[in-house]
Amino acid sequence: MMMLGRVREVKQSVVHLRHLCHNPQRHIQDLELLKCFKSEIQFELSSNHFQNAQTGSLGDFVMEPDSLSSKDVVLRRKFDSGEEVAVSAILGPPNYEEGTVFPRDAFMKVSPTFLKPSNYRGPLFSTLDNELQHALKEYLIVKGIGVSLTNFLLHYLHKREQEQYVNWLKKGEAAFLATEGSLRQSVEGLQ
Template sequence: MTTPRLLSFLHRNYRTVREGYLVQALQSELKHEKSSNPFQSHESGSLGDFVLDWDASHSQDVVLRRYSPGEEIAVSSLLGSGSFEENSLLPRKVLMKVCIVKPGLSPVLQFDCDIFSRDDVRSDFNIRNAYYLQSRDCLGASNYRGPLFSSLDPLLQKSLKEYLIAKGIGVELTNFLLFHLHKKEHGQYVNWLEKLETMFAK
């Protein structure tokens, strides 16, 4: 006859064995991630005239800024969900928002873009939306912001992309963001694994 005390003993030991396997799996994954870190000795791109304004270790996004006498440019970006290129060093695209403000004026010109990897060395970006906002207070409003970018004349689409490139949103910056955000996420994943291992090992 199985007593409650025996059941409790069996449950405790089953839990110990189960968590022991989990710790082993976590240690195996940690070892793999640390030994095969593709970003350890790989650098790509540069900030150019931008400065890193926000890059907290716990957050997924980064914010860059560039000030000049005639304007302020803010670039915020984070990795998109999913994977578009399984065998690439940089398999996920980056979602990038570019906001341009002229000193003394309220309107904001906002571009929503995707950065993608052409290969493990070069990147490029597409503009998904281009908005003209009356002020920063309109960011969450439902006011008309402009037509679908894909519906614009191809020459205008090309000209707007060239405008951003002239503002410093070129291949060096997109390379930096693509690589930096993948590297950042890899570090956060390793840190997450280490925390789980510590918790279950106790």
């Protein structure tokens, strides 16, 4: 019985060697791809992209639990009066301006929770009367939505996106190794 197991092992090794001999270019490309996965994961884990960013704070807001696959973050704050304010934030498209700490801006939606959702989105903030813009900014500051919270959200959203990216890379690497089982032995030789 022991001999039969050893024969199977040798047979599998011969099949593996034949595969490598018939398709050595593919094997080299696979190893290159795997090296790229490992290099990118190492780079992301070792670099601190946002070390010069102000981290800010949540203040009196409480963050709702979120999953790593979620794109937005929801914060809530309940006031002594019973009023509750919810803030939903999500990263916007890439920002290519020079000198910015974060590569993307955050979009935030602020609403008192007692209001029912509306299909009317309203005009763009920048098109509102200047006095109304100023009054709305003051309202947000009174509710605790200021620079510190904005900095916290920007930092948190970017860090979470980086974590999601690293998880995606690790899953890609694992899936690649699972389908390319023959590479596993070669990879161990690389380490």
